[in-house]
Amino acid sequence: MRTHVAIIGAGPAGLLLGQLLYQAGIDNTLIEHRSADYVLGRIRAGVLEQTTVELLERAGAAGRLHKQGLLHQGFELLFAGQRHRIDLHGLTGGKGVVVYGQSELTRDLMAARAAAGLPTIYEAAQVQPLDFDSSRPRVRYQQDGQMREIACDFIAGCDxxxxxCRASVPAASMRCFEKVYPFGWLGLLADTPPVGEELVYAHTERGFALCSQRSTTRSRYYLQVPLSDKAEAWSDAAFWQELRLRLDPETRERLVTGPALEKSIAPLRSFVTEPMRFGRLFLAGDAAHIVPPTGAKGLNLAASDVGFLAQALAQHYAEGSQQGLDGYSARSLARTWKAQRFSWWLTSLLHSAPDASLFDARMQRAELEAIVHSRAAARVLAENYVGLPLQ
Structure with missing residues (x-):
């Protein structure tokens, strides 16, 4: 088999890249080691920046999003027992975010790919990107007990x-930066109406909490917990009780509880690998960087990566130019580090670190007060939250 671009990983990043390349007339094949059902079953966040929505529009996969996505023009910041609204729309000149579950976004991209008749290879075992430091890269994988290969011009690592993909790069060829946070997020998904029309970020002495949503009838809640905790040790009743203790009285009164559809604990880390290009192998999304979920940047960073990469590949095939490909890593990393800074700052601001001193706690409180009492400080938060312009 031969294709222009072999995309390893059929999650949102790989699927979006495939659609953008298809729209540009560039052949591509997706290789995924999991099943389609497994990929769809992943529970992830779904706060989309406008730039991500625009990329989905370009990919021809935004129809259902525009009908069912929830436009949010602000969010609530809760601390010291009081909620304060951050007016995203007013602070950013009319911008906001769209809440739309990642599983739904994945479903839309899968449907668009199927409608176009584009090849996707699921349940591929022993996937290996090979010879990406040469002019003839290839991807080897096993299916139905047989080893197969795809010859290609480029490999996109979206896995x-x-x-x-990153594991196939010699360690001496990259530099990795990492911070592991000393707590995790216990998440619970429930078919219950959200506590309000907008998200609530809570900073409390008991730890961080987030009241999020997937639709007007499905809610997603998170609690900061020690890394030593296990999801199965938390009953539904214990989760709801702890969440109540981290909310203000009015929000607590609006909370509707119900059985958990899914419950899990996610560790928090910041991670970046430099560069993001190795010969004819390009890393994108979580293969190249991880951000803590506090700032809702993971999926949006993946989308901007593949947007940059699709643009560079289109330029290459249309004009024979290497400029976009040569600049891909620097361009993506510049945006990545801005998102890392924001995600690290917001995580540090809202969570209670186990080793925090009384001074640290007072500094958190002082910064939160600055945000709600200074329009300039609130604007910095809002501009980063809705997403910085693509550059």
């Missing part, structure tokens, strides 16, 4: 933090 996540634990994927094979």
């Amino acid at each position: 996540g933090f634990h994927g094979v």
Whole structure:
């Protein structure tokens, strides 16, 4: 088999890249080691920046999003027992975010790919990107007990933090930066109406909490917990009780509880690998960087990566130019580090670190007060939250 671009990983990043390349007339094949059902079953966040929505529009996969996505023009910041609204729309000149579940976004991209008749290879075992430091890269994989190969011009590594693409690069060829946070997020998904029309970020002495949503009838809640905790040790009743303790009285009164559809604990880390290009192998999304979920930047960073890469590949095939490909890593990393800074700052601001001193706690409180009492400080938060312009 031969294709222009072999995309390893059929999650949102790989699927979006495939659609953008298709729109540009560039052949591509997706290779995924999991099943389609497994990919769809992943529970992830769904706060989309406008730039991500625009990329989905270009990919021809935004129809259902525009009908069902929830436009949010602000969010609530809760601390010291009081909620304060951050007016995203007013602070950023009319911008906001769209809440739309990642599983739904993935479903839309899968449907668009199927409608176009584009090849996707699921349940591929022993996937290996090969010879990407040469002019003839290829991808080897096993299916139905047989080893197969795809010859290609380029390989896009969209296979996540634990994927094979970054692991296939010699360690001496990259530099990795990492911070592991001393707490995790216990998440619960429930078919219950959200506590309000907008998200609530809570900073409390008991730890961070987030009241999020997937639709007007499905809610997603998070609690900061020690890394030593296990999701199965938390009953539904214990989760709801702890969440109540981290909310203000009015929000607590509006909270509707119900059985958990899914419950899990996610560790928090910041991670970046430099560069993001190795010969004819390009890393994108979680394969190249991880951000803590506090700032809702993971999916949006992946989208901007593949947007840059699709643009560079289109330029290459249309004009024979290497300029976009040569600049891909620097361009993506510049945006990545801005998102890392924001995600690290917001995580540090809202969570209670186990080793925090009384001075640290007072500094958190002082910064939160500055945000709600200074329009300039609130604007910095809002501009980063809705997403910085693509550059």
